[in-house]
Structure formats: structure tokens, C-alpha cells
Amino acid sequence: MYGYVRRGNSQPAWLFPFVVTIVMLLSVLPLARLAQAGIEALLRGGAYELISDPALWRAAWYTVETAVLGTVISVLLGCLFAFLLTLTDIPGSGPLGFLFVLPMMIPPQVTALAWVQMSGPSSPLLKALHIAPPLGSPQPLYSVGGIALLYGVQHAPLVYLALRAGLMALPRDGVEAARLSGASGFRVFRDIILPLSLPGVIAGAAIAFVSSIGNFGIPAILGIPASIFTLSTLIFTKFSSFGPRTFGDIAVLSAMIAVISVAGLAVQGKALKGRDYRVIGLSGASAAFALGRWRLAVMPLLWAILFIMLVAPFFALVAGALVPAYGVPLTFKTASLHAFTEILFRQAVTRVAFSNSLFLAGMTALGLLAVTVLAAYCLTRRKDMLSRIVGGLIEIPYSLPGIIVAVCFILVFAAPLPVLNITLYGTIWIILLAYFSAYFAVSLKPVMSAFLQLDPALEEAARLSGAGFFRRLADIIVPLIAPAAGASVILVFLIACNELTVSALLWSAGTQTLGVVIYNLDDGGSADLASAMSVIVIAMVVTMMLLLEILAKRLPKGVVPWRS
């Protein structure tokens, strides 16, 4: 054990093994169990029936089709906003950027509900404006195109953020040199900026693709009514018609999603391979282009897109929450707060959901922080192969679709724990563990970047003066990384609060989460209650994002994802 600790490395001997144990528990064990269940199902031969089922291949096809189309839309939207907000002198880029990333933080099923309320013959909003389509018109969003469109809206911020990070690092002198030599703005964009920003676009596209593959909320609300199943909704429906083969079947289906996700990431790797994008020179290409007259065309365009993406669906959602019954047009006479009072004061399940989601999100954020401070400390100090592998293992569950994480934890904890003889399945603790696994990487990132910026001299001085590990931790390290830790906590809290996919398979009596309740309310025909609850959740998200925005001034760069 002693040789384990490197010279000149101040960490205690137990630290790295401790981190490795946690990673084994949260990443390796669940994934290994999934692989095992999948292989067992294949070997038992029951898998032939599953694999030969045309429904499976249709679902795989829809999964890829919607994800590819959605990615295209995300890339178009993300690039438009990233280029215009980063490179031009467009006024109001701060609020525009904040609003553009908002959809990313809103639960997908809420986005889907809002858009459904906005369009089609059902829309209380269109009815109030007397422009609703006639009786018998199909809801256009219940289609492959509808699913892809909402994937595009939901994941465009991911492309925006990935591209923006690259654009901020563009060499300003290259652009200026070209400009001085008389190159036109278009020429500079085509020959310098576009090639250099390609890695960001590809990275963003890959994240958008993988997120679309794993999305559950959008295909659940838009696809199931039209009998269009993606792999994640197929897993969900298999689970809701539970039979003796279900555990094996969903393991095989999960493996299939994992393969598609990994293939998407591999294409990304291939696209970036063999290209060298290192740039020299001053970065910070802020406002390289003056919009001039174009401003009059570009500004309304961006605000119009944001209006369609955010404002209109939100008002539709509010209208849907205010009508007394489905199909009634919203007027001052018909509007009622019934749905809000029912949600807030009558329904026990919504109170349960609020308290569960807050509890889970709070515990996940704080519990993970304790682990991530230790993990980030030892991963940034040991710069060897082993710690890189551990870092990679932490990333895996986050990059996999939530439904796979849920399936893994069902498989590991469905049976009572050995020795202790306690069953975690059906309790809130299995959801908590799955959240720990899914959001480890989210929590780690800000803390890691804070550690990398930390000057080791301070801690060394303390060590030389005889301060022990915990002393240094409490007196030096934690105060220095506190801002990043705060951001990590809020970020994880925000994401975990709105989670649906993981808990959709893991919830039970008394452990419903916000995401589950919204989905279940809509599924049971109480669209008004689902809308009211969604409105409250959106208000909560915006409040927390504004809180992060206020904190952002004191944080290291890159910690709040939508800030530059």
C-alpha cells in the first residue's frame, strides 16, 4: 500500500482507493451487471424472439431518425445563435444567451406539453386567438417531425455552448490581419472562423445526438399517442407490461441504445481525428464583426425565434392550466385557478413529489460534492494513467441515456442486498444512488476546474508546517474552491430536480418525483393539472438559473455553463 503513494504527493494513502471504490460502486458494478444480464438473456435464447421482433427494429430506426433530424435542427439553431452572439456587436447578447439556454434546463416532458398546448386543434391559446385548426385535424407534433423538432429545441443550447467555448478562444490577430489585408467579412468568416470553429460544432452535434438518443420525455408525450416508439419509450412500455422475461429484454434494449450512443461519439472522434486545430495568438474574438444595417434584420429574427421557442409555448402552458376543462376556449369568463389550487393544496402526490425531488436533488448535490472534492483533489494531483481511467469511468454513466442508468440500478438492486437482506428497490434510496451515478460527472467538472487553477504552494506551505490532510482540507482547500463548489451544487440540484427518465422506471408509492407526476397527470387525462405543475416547475428553474447568474460574477470562468 505504501508504494501507492507517490513521492511529493501529499494525499493520504486511503484517498485514492476510496475514490476508486466509489467509482466501482457507481459506474463499474451497475454497467457490468447490465452487460451480464444482456449476455444471459442472449444465451438463454429468448433473445431471438426479441431481436426478431419488427417492433424493436422500427424503434431503433425511429430512435436514429429522430435523433439525426433533431441534431440537424440543434446545429442550425445553435450555430446561428453562437455566431451572432459571440462574434457580432449585437445588442442584448446577455439576455439573448440566457434565454437561449433556458430550454436545456427545462424538463423535456414540460417542453413537450407546452408545445402540444401551443399547436393543434387542442390549443387553448389558438382557441383564445380564434385561429385553432378545424375539428379532426391531427396534432402535427405527434409525429417523427414533431419529436425531432423538439429534440432540436431542447438540445440546441448544447451546440451553442460547445461552439461558443471554441469561438471565445479564436485568435483575434488572425481575424485582424485578414481584415487589414482587405478581406471581406464573409471571406474572413468562411476562411478563418468557420474551419476553426468546426471542432466545436462537431462536439456540440455529438452531444446533441447522444442526448436525443437517450431522451424519454419528448418521445413519451409526442410519440406514444401516435404509436411511434423509440428505444427508450419501448423499454418503458416493456416495463409497464412486466413479464417473466422483462429484465432480460430491457437489458438487451439498453445495450442497443448504448451501442448507438457510442457509435455517435465514435463518429465524432473520427471527424476530429487527423486535424490540428491548435491556434496561436491572443484569443477573445469578441465583436469581430459589426452588424451595421444588418442589425435591423438579425435582431427581430433572433427574438422571433426565442418567442416561438420559449414565450409562446409558455403562454400556451399557462392557458392550458387556466382552462376549466380540455377543449374549452380560454376567456376571462372561463379562466380559473382551479388547477393551481388542486396542485398546491389538494393533491397529496404533488406535495410528495416536490418534497421527494427537493430531497433527492439536495442530497445528490451535497452528497456528491463531498465525494467530488476528494475525487477532484486526488485526480488533479495524481496525473497518471490510472487516475485518467478513473476520470473516464466517472464520465460514462453521465454520457449514457438515463434510462440505461435506471435499468442498471434495477438489475443491481432488484434482489435484496446480500448479508444485510434489505431491498432498495421500491425505496427512494435506489433513485438517490442512480442520481449519484448519473450526475457524478456534472458535480465533478466545476470542482476539477477550480482545483486546476489552485496554486499548490499554499497547501505545501501548510503541509510543511505540519497541518494534517483534513486540516488543510478545511482551512485551505475548501475555502478556495467554495465558489466552484457552490456552482456545482446548484447545477446538480437544478438538473436532478427536473429529472424524469431515471425515476420513471424506479419510482414507487411515496417516491414519485416531479417529472414522474407531471407525466402521470398528463397520461391520466388531467392535462390542466399537468400544465399547472409544469408552470410551477418552470418558475422554479428560472429562479435557480437567475441565482446562478447572480453568483456567476464570483465564480471561476466556465463554471456556470451558459456564461462566457
Next chain:
Amino acid sequence: MKTFVSALAGLLAVALFSGSAVAADLVLYTSQPNEDAQATVDGFMAANPGIKVDWVRDGTPQIIAKLQAEMQAGAPVADVLLIADTVTLERLKEAGKLMAYKSPEAANYDPALYDADGYYYSTKLITTGIVYNTAASMKPTSWQDLTKPEAKGLVAMPSPLASGAALIHAQTLAGVGSLGWDFYKNLAANGAIASGGNGAVLKAVASGEKAYGMIVDYMPIREKAKGAPLEFVFPTEGVSAVTEPVGILASAKHVDAAKKFVDYALSEKGQQGFLKLGYIPARNGMQLPAGFPARDSIKVLPLNAAEALKNTDQDLKTFSSYYGSK
């Protein structure tokens, strides 16, 4: 710095105060819509102060799936079931998953409405008929009207895969000489869609996305009273019916509370609660909710429960062959 510490402290406080799932004294799995389930539970808790109820709502097939998954994991959570149909409970009884309890309230019920050994008791009568949007051109009066050209592409129905009542409904109509499975085949050929539960049908028809639907009675009758553009018809051939039985699981951890729940659901007070929500109570001598025609004018089609249970898998396959996923 101080801001962060207090922010962290605040979050911690929220997390701790909100607490995890508090242990309940009774866990109910039900297929009633949320508002009704809450009202039922509220009524029960008012009649039995001191018993805290946790409840889960989902479609009957999903509830059964959840239960099965929990049983396989060795930790069934539910104590009492209040779900769509007796066929499902009969199946659970035969598998030894239910507990017999002879409720004293049974004396007020038609013996056909409960299990003689006390494994389950019907609580209400829920019929499935036709709903149409008031803007629709045709006013349907019979099931066959839904296969007419006027209804082409405009009919929605709940899927038997997602709704217990829908399964019984399909099995009932399939047993009627003039309808049979051919009726479902013709409907599919006429562009009818089957997906989700009754809630989805309500939404589709109330919104005008579809003009006609097959649906359980209470939903459109209640929504119409709230102003939704809906009308409900009891078709001339007759309607199918489920009775939303209540039963105690053999694995129940809160047996006494569960027995109290069964007694409450069958008691006059509990039945009044269902009546107020717009359901036809199963108990003798009760009134009908507002918006319903006289009870003797509703023609309920017969269903042989034992036959239905035996044929369920085959019937689901037949249905799926007409309305498979795209």
C-alpha cells in the same frame, strides 16, 4: 464566501426538512384519475383519522406490471388495490396473491358484484360508451356508426394494453353477435387509433383532434358539466361495464388498515363519495350521479369473466394485430 456557505446551509436545510418518503400506514394502488384518487383517500382518512395513506395512480395494466416487478424483487409495496376490473383481480386470486376478507358491508350488495370468498368487492359501475365532440357532423347512436365513412380517421379508443376497462370492453363487444372482432377490424380499416388510456381519448376528442371516441362514462359526463364541448351516448347495442373492485394483497403489511379501507369503500359514506365524483355506485339503493339517464335505460352487455380470463392473451394478440405499432 459567506454567501456560499449560507446558500449551502440553506440547501441542506431544504433537503433535510423535506425528508424522504414518510412511512405510510396504508399503501393504495389505484387506476382512478388523480383527483378522484385523492378525493377517495381524503374521504377514507376523514373517516379513519390516524391512518396515513400513500397512493399510486396508473392504468390497470401498468399497476399490475409494477406489482409484478416488485413481487419479483421480493418487496411488494401495495396493501390494497382499487383497479378497473374483476377479471384482473380474479387472476390475482387464482395466483394466490390476494387475501380473503369478509366485509360486513357486503350484505348491501348484489352477490354477483363480489367474490363469494371475499377476495374482492365491486365498488362502482363504470360503463364504456361513445363520446363525441359537439362540433362533429354525425351524432352517433350505435357502435356501428363509428365504422361509417363520416367517422373515417376521426375515432380514438383506449388501448387494452394500457387500460383494464378497454380490455373488458373489447372482450365484451367481441362477444356480441352483431359486432364481434370484425367490428374492431372494420374500425381499424376506418382509420381508428388505439393508444393510451381513457384520459388520452378524452383529450383527443375534447380537443377536436378526433371527433369520436370510445370512453368510460364518467370522464365526458363530468367534463361536459365543466363546459367541455362533449356529449356521451349509451349506444343502442348496449355498453360494457367494469366494476372497479377493491381487494387486499396477500402480502399486505398493513392488514387492519387495509380491511378498514375495504369497509370504507363499500360503506354508504364511501359510496356517496364515489357518487359525488360522478360514478354509478355499486351498493343497493343508491342514486345515480347527475348527467346519467335512468339506470334501467342503460343496457349493460354481459361478459363471462372466466372465459375472458382464459382468452385474454389471445384477445390482446388479436387486437394488436389490427392496431399494432407503426
